[in-house]
């Protein structure tokens with residue numbers, strides 16, 4: 316019988332938290348035979364909503380949920396956790412300067428870093444969802460040097476799944492019959508959704524998407540902007556940012572990281588660059604990765620054309636600027 320795994324969700328009273336917690340309780344993240352103890356963290360102003368989520372989680376009576384810890388104290392929330400999903404952050408509000416938002420998040424992620432490094436279980440895997448996701452993860456890495464950098468990541472799986480969705484709609488095939496798209500770079504509008512290595516199951520084997528898509532131009536134009544702008548499109552329609560799909564993607568991210576990617580399939584994760592594909596080492600950058608035995612590795616040897624290279628560099632440049640902005644908030 317498996318021991319329960321402690322899973323932290325920060326920002327648990329928010330909208331992604333609300334969609335994410337039941338997925339964890341159902342076993343969609345760590346598997347249907349893995350019991351969990353769910354740690355819910357939020358801040359004092361959200362304490363009533365936090366209480367409500369906690370009550371609903373109790374009422375859902377998930378057989379896999381062996382315990383719930385609900386708190387506004389980061390130290391208590393981080394205690395013994397093996398998985399930490401950091402959804403809590405400070406959103407950009409109308410009229411706010413980029414620097415103000417960055418400065419708020421830098422101080423939140425400095426605080427989370429120190430709580431995690433002191434109280435999380437050894438080998439804890441961290442996923443940062445809150446925006447600016449890559450840079451928040453970078454701050455966390457910087458202020459929790461005892462957490463191995465391979466254990467710190469940020470979410471670009473939503474963008475990855477959006478890209479799969481767009482291609483499957485275009486080709487009128489099931490989304491499960493499309494694989495190996497790539498999201499390069501920042502989880503922002505400079506991200507580069509790349510379908511050059513994607514394949515589709517035609518029924519007679521897997522073929523490059525580039526050979527099957529009727530209009531070759533689409534993959535280099537509309538496909539890219541649609542994926543980049545999808546979040547904004549949902550915000551406009553829903554008057555709220557994406558939550559269901561973000562929660563589901565966070566679940567996919569941890570699932571594949573812990574349990575492995577299927578043979579021949581890669582996914583996108585924001586991870587610490589080792590210099591692969593000319594991306595400056597140390598940046599948290601989204602790469603194609605495969606996962607095995609709880610560890611990711613960047614897919615090597617993909618051919619990158621000039622068009623792709625320029626887009627990958629532009630996103631790296633934006634991340635360097637974000638890092639400089641974050642650094643200026645520390646002084």
Ligand code: NAX
Nearest residue numbers: 326328329330331357361403404444445446448470473561
């Ligand atoms: P909400 O505003 O609904 O929820 C955020 C929650 O975080 C709130 O309950 C708030 O009280 C809490 N919080 C704030 N500071 C905290 C702290 N110091 N410690 C713990 N909790 C804290 O936002 P929601 O729609 O759930 O989105 C959460 C974050 O995900 C945002 O930063 C958002 O921009 C980001 N997203 C990232 C995505 C990705 O793919 N990486 C996609 C979806 C989403 O936009």
